[in-house]
Amino acid sequence: MTTNAVVSQVVEVVVEKALAAGRERIGNALKPERVQEWLAAHLGWSLDPSGNGLQRTRSFPSETAAACFASFVSGLASSVALPALLKVAGNAVHISLNPSPGQEQAPLTEHVLTLADHIG
Numbered sequence: 001m002t003t004n005a006v007v008s009q010v011v012e013v014v015v016e017k018a019l020a021a022g023r024e025r026i027g028n029a030l031k032p033e034r035v036q037e038w039l040a041a042h043l044g045w046s047l048d049p050s051g052n053g054l055q056r057t058r059s060f061p062s063e064t065a066a067a068c069f070a071s072f073v074s075g076l077a078s079s080v081a082l083p084a085l086l087k088v089a090g091n092a093v094h095i096s097l098n099p100s101p102g103q104e105q106a107p108l109t110e111h112v113l114t115l116a117d118h119i120g
Contacts, residue, residue, distance in 0.1 A: 029107035038113050045116055052107060053098035054116050059091055066091045073119055082115050095119060 039045055048055045060066040070086045070093050077084035077097070085096040097112050097119075 028109045028111075030109060030113070035108055035113075042117065048096060048098075053096055054108070054112060055094070055096045056116070056119075057092055057094045058120075060093070061091065063088075063091050066093050069093055076118060077115060080111065080115055082111060084115075 035047070039047070044058075045054050045056045047053070058066075058069065060069060066088050070088045073084055073086055073093070073095060083098050085098075087094040097116055099107070099109055099112060
C-alpha cells in the first residue's frame with residue numbers, strides 16, 4: 001500500500017515599514033468614483049469589507065509558485081512602504097492592501113492603487 005502525505009501550509013506575512021519621510025496624508029484620499037473606475041478596469045480586485053482596502057486572491061500551479069509570488073508581493077509592498085497582508089494557503093495567495101501603517105481606517109490613496117496595479 002502506498003501512502004501520500006498531504007501537506008497544508010498557511011503562511012501569514014504582514015509587511016509594515018514605517019516611512020522615513022512623512023506618511024501619506026488623508027488629504028490624498030481618492031473619491032469613490034475614482035476607486036470604482038479603477039476596480040472596473042482591474043478585474044479580480046475588490047474592496048475589502050471595511051471599504052478602506054483592496055483584496056484579491058490569486059491561484060498558482062503549485063504551492064511553491066504561490067510562496068514565491070507572496071515573497072515578491074511582500075518585497076514590492078515593503079519597497080513602497082505600504083502594508084500588505086498575505087495569506088498563502090496551498091496554491092492560492094490572498095492579498096489585502098491598505099493605506100499607510102497607522103491609517104487602517106483611512107480612505108484609499110493613489111499609492112495603494114498603484115501597488116495593486118503592479119501586483120496585477
